[in-house]
Amino acid sequence: MVADVIVVQEQDFDVAAEYARFAGDATIGAVVMFVGRVRDLNPQPELIALELEHYPKMTERALQQIVADAKARWPLDAVTLIHRVGPLRPAEQIVLVLTASAHRDAAYAANAYIMDYLKTEAPFWKKEVTANASIWVDARESDQTARQRWE
Structure with a gap:
């Protein structure tokens, strides 16, 4: 049995290494993978980094609950749920x-559910850093709407 x-x-x-952990379990018939990446939707001014902050114990509890x-x-x-923090480049x-x-x-x-709840319930704070400014990213209404389908 594969551990969470x-x-x-x-x-x-x-x-690849994370996926390989499932290789020996013959009871698993499906593995769905989502990989989120830092994107630059507004190239003027160019995104230098996305900085993610969190409170470790609070975040870990929230992820475990999700x-x-x-x-x-x-x-x-x-x-498997791995979320990065710190400064990340596009x-x-x-x-x-x-x-x-x-x-x-x-x-x-389950994969879609976990992502929808990560976007709305996990205590991460995101800041976009450009050459001109650092701006905290507000929650998006579309993320809240996506999460509501599970209620």
Whole structure:
């Protein structure tokens, strides 16, 4: 049986290595993967970095609860959730969510659920750093709308 991994870290993660952890478990029929990356939607002025801050204990508890809630809703064999913090440059990986289940429907739904709740419930604070300014990023209404489909 594959153990859950829930980590907040500054260093990058290896997608292939994380996926390989599921290789020996013959009960897993589906692994759904989401990799979030830092994007620059407004190239004028160019994004230098996205800085993510958090309160470690609070964030870890929130991530553990999100995964526990997903596992209570769907028959998941394992979940990997890695979220990076600190300064990140455009195109760098920021989050990895792997959901493993005997069936694809559960793996897909749980993956989307975890991401929707990460975007709205996990205590991360984001600041965009450009050559001209540093601006805290507000929560997006579209993220709240996406999360509401699970209520």
